[in-house]
Amino acid sequence: MYTRRAFLKSSGLGLLGIGLMGGVPAFVTEAVAREKNNSLYNKRRVIVCIFQRGAMDGLMAVSPFDDLYFKQARPTLFMDITKKASENPLIDLDGRFGLHPSMKAFETVFRDKRLAVVHGIGSPNTTRSHFDAQDYMESGTPFQKNTNSGWLNRAVGLLGHDNIRTPFSAVSLTPALPRSLYGEQEALAISDLKTFKIQGNVSLVNQNAKSFEDLYDKATDDLLRDTGKESFEAMKLLQRDMTKNYQPANNVVYPSSSLGNSLKQVAQLIKMDVGLEVAFTESNGWDTHFNQGKETGIFARNVGDLSNAIMAFWNDIEAYQDDVLVMTMTEFGRTVHQNGTNGTDHGRASCNFILGNHVDGGKVHGVVDVLAKENLEDGRDLPVTTDFRTVFSEVADKHLRIKDKNELFPDWDGKRIGVLR
Amino acid sequence: MTDFWFNHFNVSFTKPQSAPFIPSYENHAIRPKALGKFDNLLLATAKSPAMLLYLDNASSVGVRSNSKNKVGINENYARELMELHTLGVDGGYTQKDVSEVARILTGWTIYPMNGYGNQNLIKQITKGNEVQRQSRIEGDFVFAANRHDKQLKTVLGKDFENNGYNEGVELISYLSSRPATARFISEKIAVRFVDDTPPEMLIDKMANTFLASNGDIKQVLTAMVYSPEFWSRENICSKVKTPFELAISSVRALDAQVENPNHLINWITRMGEKKYYYIAPTGFPDKSGYWINTGSLLNRMNFGLSFASNKNSGVTIDLLKLTEDHEPESPEQALKIYTELLLPSTDFITLKNRLSPLLTTQDLQKKVAKSADSNFPIPDEEMEVANRKKINSRKSNNAMLAQVVGLIIGSPEFQRR
Numbered sequence: 001m002y003t004r005r006a007f008l009k010s011s012g013l014g015l016l017g018i019g020l021m022g023g024v025p026a027f028v029t030e031a032v033a034r035e036k037n038n039s040l041y042n043k044r045r046v047i048v049c050i051f052q053r054g055a056m057d058g059l060m061a062v063s064p065f066d067d068l069y070f071k072q073a074r075p076t077l078f079m080d081i082t083k084k085a086s087e088n089p090l091i092d093l094d095g096r097f098g099l100h101p102s103m104k105a106f107e108t109v110f111r112d113k114r115l116a117v118v119h120g121i122g123s124p125n126t127t128r129s130h131f132d133a134q135d136y137m138e139s140g141t142p143f144q145k146n147t148n149s150g151w152l153n154r155a156v157g158l159l160g161h162d163n164i165r166t167p168f169s170a171v172s173l174t175p176a177l178p179r180s181l182y183g184e185q186e187a188l189a190i191s192d193l194k195t196f197k198i199q200g201n202v203s204l205v206n207q208n209a210k211s212f213e214d215l216y217d218k219a220t221d222d223l224l225r226d227t228g229k230e231s232f233e234a235m236k237l238l239q240r241d242m243t244k245n246y247q248p249a250n251n252v253v254y255p256s257s258s259l260g261n262s263l264k265q266v267a268q269l270i271k272m273d274v275g276l277e278v279a280f281t282e283s284n285g286w287d288t289h290f291n292q293g294k295e296t297g298i299f300a301r302n303v304g305d306l307s308n309a310i311m312a313f314w315n316d317i318e319a320y321q322d323d324v325l326v327m328t329m330t331e332f333g334r335t336v337h338q339n340g341t342n343g344t345d346h347g348r349a350s351c352n353f354i355l356g357n358h359v360d361g362g363k364v365h366g367v368v369d370v371l372a373k374e375n376l377e378d379g380r381d382l383p384v385t386t387d388f389r390t391v392f393s394e395v396a397d398k399h400l401r402i403k404d405k406n407e408l409f410p411d412w413d414g415k416r417i418g419v420l421r
Numbered sequence: 422m423t424d425f426w427f428n429h430f431n432v433s434f435t436k437p438q439s440a441p442f443i444p445s446y447e448n449h450a451i452r453p454k455a456l457g458k459f460d461n462l463l464l465a466t467a468k469s470p471a472m473l474l475y476l477d478n479a480s481s482v483g484v485r486s487n488s489k490n491k492v493g494i495n496e497n498y499a500r501e502l503m504e505l506h507t508l509g510v511d512g513g514y515t516q517k518d519v520s521e522v523a524r525i526l527t528g529w530t531i532y533p534m535n536g537y538g539n540q541n542l543i544k545q546i547t548k549g550n551e552v553q554r555q556s557r558i559e560g561d562f563v564f565a566a567n568r569h570d571k572q573l574k575t576v577l578g579k580d581f582e583n584n585g586y587n588e589g590v591e592l593i594s595y596l597s598s599r600p601a602t603a604r605f606i607s608e609k610i611a612v613r614f615v616d617d618t619p620p621e622m623l624i625d626k627m628a629n630t631f632l633a634s635n636g637d638i639k640q641v642l643t644a645m646v647y648s649p650e651f652w653s654r655e656n657i658c659s660k661v662k663t664p665f666e667l668a669i670s671s672v673r674a675l676d677a678q679v680e681n682p683n684h685l686i687n688w689i690t691r692m693g694e695k696k697y698y699y700i701a702p703t704g705f706p707d708k709s710g711y712w713i714n715t716g717s718l719l720n721r722m723n724f725g726l727s728f729a730s731n732k733n734s735g736v737t738i739d740l741l742k743l744t745e746d747h748e749p750e751s752p753e754q755a756l757k758i759y760t761e762l763l764l765p766s767t768d769f770i771t772l773k774n775r776l777s778p779l780l781t782t783q784d785l786q787k788k789v790a791k792s793a794d795s796n797f798p799i800p801d802e803e804m805e806v807a808n809r810k811k812i813n814s815r816k817s818n819n820a821m822l823a824q825v826v827g828l829i830i831g832s833p834e835f836q837r838r
Contacts, residue, residue, distance in 0.1 A: 129436075131438075145702060146703065148701065188716040196719060200726050204824070212828065214775065216833055223661070224836060230715045
């Protein structure tokens with residue numbers, strides 16, 4: 001079912017400053033009225049999900065450095081904790097796990113107890129196909145291929161405040177809509193927010209925008225008229241606030257990577273206060289079958305980019321941190337043993353990162369046994385000891401305040417491990 | 422119809438194992454059978470490597486008591502075969518039926534090649550024993566008797582005795598002839614061609630034709646087109662064009678020459694339809710609400726402007742040629758000419774009334790002329806003044822035409838079919 005949603009300006013900021021052509025439209029006034037009824041108990045929260053496509057080697061990101069079985073399994077890939085500081089050793093998190101040195105940016109928030117790691121996380125479905133595992137993780141139904149919707153789209157539907165929904169409630173900074181956001185709820189997929197406007201030659205842009213706006217305004221077709229109205233309102237909001245030379249707060253510098261760019265735009269949306277609640281973006285290149293490297297190399301560059309981009313984002317949105325949570329996910333982990341080409345093959349469990357002010361951080365959650373062969377899944381892989389739904393549903397509940405777990409993750413028993421306070 | 426069936430029997434380039442087989446799937450499994458009998462089409466998709474790999478039936482192996490092997494049955498395809506391809510989710514089957522269908526289809530797999538499929542398979546099934554006689558190799562398709570579950574199966578109350586490959590063929594023909602299938606397929610076709618919620622009467626007629634003709638797709642379509650519901654006023658232009666349809670209808674209406682489709686494909690993706698990449702086996706939802714949202718709508722308007730202004734490299738349009746060289750002299754005249762071309766069924770006066778104030782009072786021509794100048798500066802000082810004027814006016818006129826056509830393509834009316 002297609003449902004109409006009012007396009008509204010969210011709380012507080014800048015209502016009077018809107019420079020819309022033709023004066024302040026009715027939706028703004030309506031928004032003010034509705035937001036008053038909502039805001040006290042239901043202030044908008046934002047979740048930012050980052051999918052690491054390709055399957056991150058969780059054991060190299062957060063390494064059990066005192067595990068001799070692990071050291072044996074990875075003759076050229078094992079990383080040491082005991083080196084001198086000048087040699088980039090692992091960062092000791094808790095006496096047992098070491099953070100990859102390229103993720104140094106994460107150290108402060110981990111020590112501040114705002115960043116948590118869940119180790120041994122994965123899907124109960126044992127597939128080692130990227131496609132299937134991503135599909136299952138994004139739909140949130142690890143044994144059902146025919147689920148139409150993604151879990152984040154269902155989450156948007158369960159937020160319980162349709163009346164303050166806007167076209168920017170769910171945004172994916174990707175060229176096409178990800179599986180996680182398939183579904184009934186409107187979601188915007190856009191790789192560059194600057195292109196969210198009528199394009200063309202400078203002298204004609206306004207003319208064209210005006211022509212289209214009039215055409216849609218007078219359309220007899222409800223769907224097209226109403227969506228058209230939303231589009232133009234959204235476009236004007238963005239054009240008003242999306243400055244060409246965005247200056248992040250705290251002199252933050254984002255990595256000039258695709259992920260850095262995406263997270264920068266998420267930060268802009270959050271600061272513009274256009275109603276963002278679910279943001280999605282992705283990071284690629286984790287399928288490290290060949291020469292994955294240790295302190296340097298592909299893997300080090302990837303985790304460096306991931307942590308630097310996330311921390312740039314986090315510091316940029318300092319004023320909004322209380323309402324924002326960042327969560328990474330990856331379809332599965334990689335083999336405990338390295339393969340014949342100094343890489344790792346498809347495995348089972350990996351780890352993920354959760355960052356937020358009400359995260360039970362500074363801990364490596366989950367269960368990782370000694371990596372002796374008899375403790376491994378199929379004798380080769382880190383076993384999944386925490387179902388990804390445990391963590392996703394807890395985040396949905398405690399951060400987004402979604403109580404209807406059965407619709408979000410059908411057939412899930414709702415177990416928790418306490419990653420949020 | 423090829424497009425319709427591809428989406429109905431969706432496979433996706435996002436699954437790398439399936440990807441190399443997809444072009445052939447569309448052109449050899451679907452296209453030749455798109456207007457034939459439904460069970461033939463269904464059988465062709467069931468045996469295609471694209472589908473066998475996409476929904477994992479290629480790796481499904483019957484469980485034998487003496488087997489040391491850990492691989493076993495995979496129900497993915499069996500479930501979608503009933504839920505999405507034939508009976509529909511409310512088609513009255515149970516989980517037990519899904520498992521039984523999966524057992525019937527054990528052994529349906531692909532001929533091993535380029536690392537796909539089981540490399541030992543051919544050796545095993547050509548060993549020259551009983552297994553060999555029951556196995557079957559047809560192009561890329563293999564029925565491997567040694568993987569087949571030979572016990573009795575029962576689907577929707579019908580028994581399937583051990584009969585190797587033929588069990589599956591019988592199953593497909595059985596599923597194709599169910600009333601639930603006739604209805605499910607008829608409704609889906611009507612949703613595609615008539616309305617998001619087509620009239621029950623129409624679906625009944627089509628489903629009856631489906632059953633009476635043993636699933637003759639051509640006859641079902643004919644029944645649809647001959648029904649009064651198909652032509653009733655409320656069902657005219659009630660469907661929103663998919664991004665693909667929007668692009669293709671623009672190409673056709675303007676007689677555009679497509680030398681390289683890449684640019685067009687990028688626009689279609691940007692408007693929300695990444696062709697051949699829809700991940701889920703459901704295919705793209707066929708509903709207006711899915712296609713029209715704030716982001717996609719802006720992209721539709723931008724597509725119109727970009728397309729008409731010949732900015733799509735690889736696509737050329739000659740707007741003047743379309744007017745048979747009666748060059749329109751005013752935006753209004755241009756609007757009339759191109760509306761007739763692009764929106765023949767739309768009331769021109771209404772559209773004109775909505776657009777013409779913009780076209781006449783807001784200095785469109787002046788602005789367009791300015792933009793045309795800045796796009797194509799003519800620096801040659803020597804050029805004869807009169808000549809320069811003529812060229813400038815020609816260019817500004819071309820840009821004006823593109824402007825008008827872009828607005829029509831991006832207009833609400835052109836989004837419907």
